[in-house]
Amino acid sequence: MWDAVVVGVGAMGSAALDHLARRGHRVLGLEQFTLAHALGSSHGGSRMIHQSYFEHPDYVPVLRRAYELWDDLDAWQRGHGGNGLFFRTGGVSFGPASSAIITGSLLAARDHGLPYSTLSLADARRRFPQFSPADTDTVFHDDTAGFVIPEETITAQVARAQEHGAEVWENTEVVSITPTAGGVTVDVSRDGRSTTVTARKAVVTAGAWTPRLLGQLNVPLTVERQLMYWLRPAVFEAEFRDGPVFIHDNGTGEHIYGFPWLEGEVPGVKVAAHHNGLPTSPDTLDRTVSPAEVAALRARLALISPALADAEFIDAKACMYTSTPDKNFVIGRDPRAGHENVVLACGFSGHGFKFAPAVGELLADLVESGSLSTGVPMFDPLRFPGVQVAAGR
Structure with a gap:
């Protein structure tokens, strides 16, 4: 029984893995490809970062926290022989x-x-x-x-998480996530074999593959x-x-x-x-x-x-x-009855990578607190009518 399993170890998943592991949780990351791969949305050698955020001023407080966490991660990576992540x-x-x-x-x-x-x-x-x-x-x-380096960021966040006891399974496809009374069971295909993982919480950060895993939640992606x-x-x-x-x-x-x-x-x-x-x-x-x-x-x-x-x-x-239709992030707990042990984060593309360390922190907070949302209304999954219907609200 893991404390938490992170489904998708890209930008946000590796950040969640890092924060959870450093807080002392026994955490497993599941990645369907190899780490820092070029098949999703977290590759390309650079991502822009800035605080005068034209998308919406309410992002600025989250960005300020992200800058603090970027500086910390950058210092850690340089201290472990890296060339830096944040410029x-x-x-x-x-x-x-x-x-x-x-x-x-x-x-x-x-x-x-x-x-x-x-x-x-x-x-x-x-x-x-x-x-x-x-x-x-x-x-x-x-x-x-300035800019940050996406592939090396993922690698650094995973390495720091592993330094604190996290485990990562690469080339592992998640087939299904099923809530249980005491947590979740995650059915995976690994090296051609079917395996079931059990955990107290699941954090789903699967990017473009999110609808395949959480389609019945009706998040419009x-x-x-x-x-x-x-x-x-x-x-x-x-x-x-x-x-x-x-x-x-x-x-x-x-x-x-x-x-x-x-x-x-x-x-x-x-x-x-x-x-x-x-x-x-x-x-x-x-x-x-x-x-x-x-x-x-x-x-x-x-x-x-x-x-x-x-x-x-x-x-x-x-x-x-x-x-998402409003281009804002989705970060929160699955609001459907019986799904309270599933935390999700998606809809980041176009402007999300710069927030990665702060999103990881928010996800770790949700895992630990049991709160339904981050407290930021524009991130709440329940802002969408389809999610409200799925949740019976």
């Missing part, structure tokens, strides 16, 4: 003054007293000549922004194909290497974002569009990238950086966004 570069966002990225960032920064500045176009073009904001754009600089590209610009090499993370809003809600040049598994300047993909599923995701998709990216980049629009193409990879 502060500053961040530049630009678009029309009425765009979501500008109005939302200003609202969050002012509401929470965050360090930021708005740059004149002349100053922005002088400081960041690799970008070309339009004459009608507003330029917002987030002093707190959509899975979307997204692409990441790596480019080698011929000019402004130093500026791209030393520059900030960046986001551009064209005024119609279409966002494109990117990172400084990183010497990762795929070296280059990584760029991607936000929520512009087609619906898919984990089993049908098209991982090929067509020349037409590369051409469309170049046309979009021409609006913000001719240097990137004309850059040499290095590589592209597909991943998945798994999102």
Whole structure:
């Protein structure tokens, strides 16, 4: 009998495993692939992190806690021979003054007293000549922004959890999760053999595979194909290497974002569009990238950086966004009668990785407290009518 079993050891699952193990719980992680794999939503060499959060100012307190936990994890990883996980570069966002990225960032920064500045176009073009904001754009600089390394984060969180006694089974597919009077039973397929795991609590952090395990809860999740590209610009090499993370809003809600040049598994300047993909599923995701998709990216980049629009193409990879209709996270306890020993977290894609250590802490709190929710209404599973019906409310 484990104290807790974590289903899915990606960004959030590895964080939950880490927090639970360090609190003294006997915890098992179940991962259907290998750790830090490239088949879900936690790969690609970099993820953006910032506090002036245009999505909603209510995320800022959670982000502040996440920053504390990132610093702690980064220090642990460096102390164990790593090269670091969390890098502060500053961040530049630009678009029309009425765009979501500008109005939302200003609202969050002012509401929470965050360090930021708005740059004149002349100053922005002088400081960041690799970008070309339009004459009608507003330029917002987030002093707190930067990036984290997703694969190495998962590896570090698992390693720290194992240091405190956690166990992880890779290449283990979870077939079903069944609540019992004293906890849960989890049927798995491991190395071609069927096995049953028993635990007092289950934490389900299965990403795009969540509907397969908790479909009857009716959490409205959509899975979307997204692409990441790596480019080698011929000019402004130093500026791209030393520059900030960046986001551009064209005024119609279409966002494109990117990172400084990183010497990762795929070296280059990584760029991607936000929520512009087609619906898919984990089993049908098209991982090929067509020349037409590369051409469309170049046309979009021409609006913000001719240097990137004309850059040499290095590589592209597909991943998945798994999102709710309101784009907010789902973190809470399964509210169905008899399912109180199941805690779930899903719907993070598009903006979730930066919260991973704090989400792990929230999940550990839910395991220990018996509370129904985190206390943050926009994370509550019961905000969805279908979940209310499933829970008989």
